[in-house]
Amino acid sequence: MNRALRYATVGVVAVALLAGGGAAAFAAPTHLHSPTPVVATAPAAASLTAKASATTVNAWQEFRIAGVAKGIKAGSKVNVQQKQGAKWVSLPASAPVNTSGAYGVRVKLGIKGVNELRVAADRTVSPVVTVTVR
Structure with a gap:
């Protein structure tokens, strides 16, 4: 990882820790990981x-x-x-x-x-x- 990216990542984590606590710093955005329900359908009987x-x-x-x-x-x-x-x-x-x-x-x-x-x-x-x- 290059130095600029490391500093940016550390800065984002530091701001998140100051703003909202530990959980907010490492939580993924909810819109990326909200699973859509998968409905399994059985194959039609012959x-x-x-x-x-x-x-x-x-x-x-x-x-x-x-x-x-x-x-x-x-x-x-x-x-x-x-x-x-x-x-x-x-x-x-x-x-x-x-x-x-x-x-x-x-x-x-x-x-x-x-x-x-x-x-x-x-x-x-x-x-x-x-x-x-x-």
Whole structure:
């Protein structure tokens, strides 16, 4: 530190001590250190919607499941899952999420009867969609 700066600093401290006491000499200006409150926001929870284009189809007849993905990156794949017994099994039907969050998947089912389907992306799943196959 150069000599002129040291003398100026000592002079300011001396004047502050004479004027207002010890605390005023070393206190920082309040306008420099008044913290603004920081509000932390949690990231939006990811969600998927799903709607089948038909509720009843013939075996191996193609239909579509479409919906919207919120909180899921564009380009991420969504997979159709079918409930088989107590397990959810991924079908060979997937599609990417577009930039607006929409997706559409073509599906064909061969298991006759009521089929419970859902769409999954990582750990996020849609509500169940029911399609009956004749």
